[in-house]
Amino acid sequence: MSDVEFLKSKGIKITKARLVIYDMLKQADSSITADYIYEKCKELGIDINLSTVYRNLEALELKDIIDKFDLGEGRNSFAIKKNKHKHTLECNLCHKEIEVPCPMQQIEEMVRNQTGFVLTEHKLVLKGVCEECKINDGKCKKMTE
Structure with missing residues (x-):
């Protein structure tokens, strides 16, 4: 499926700026900032303002095409959504x-941006007490079944 077909299938109006931004995100090895996209467009001779970059990134994020990562101090970076796996919480x-x-994707981006270190795998163990057990002093319906 071409980029145009993919974006149309997600309900995204096709514009030159949007295609350029989407292509940059697809080609990036890691998340990139709006400022990086803006500067790269200027280098390539593409006439675009920073507010247009932000509007397009917001549109792609709203359509669940990209992820936005908080880098702290009001800075964000963006990346094409990956196939995400899930973790299991057990009471x-x-x-x-x-x-x-x-x-972990948010943490991976923070680590990469702050240290340059690229994580290749992770193991995450989450333990706790479910809401029902917490409310009922450790006795939920599942325990009585």
Whole structure:
């Protein structure tokens, strides 16, 4: 599927600026900032203002095409969404399991931006007590089943 077809399938209006921004995000090895996109466009002779870059990034984020990463101090970076895996939370008391999205992509981006270090894998163990056990002093319906 071409970029144009993909963006149209997501309900994105096709503009030259949007295609350029999407292509830069696709080609990037890691997340990139709006300022980087803006400067790269200037280098390539593409007439675009920074506010247009931000509007297009916002549109792509709203359509769930890209992820936005908070780098701190009001700075953000952006990357094409990856196929995300999930992690399982298990209640220590009743052993009920709940799937949650993996929070590591945000951490990976922070590590890469602050240290240049690229994570190749991670292991995440999450333990706790489910809401029902917490409310009912450690006794939820799952335990009585």
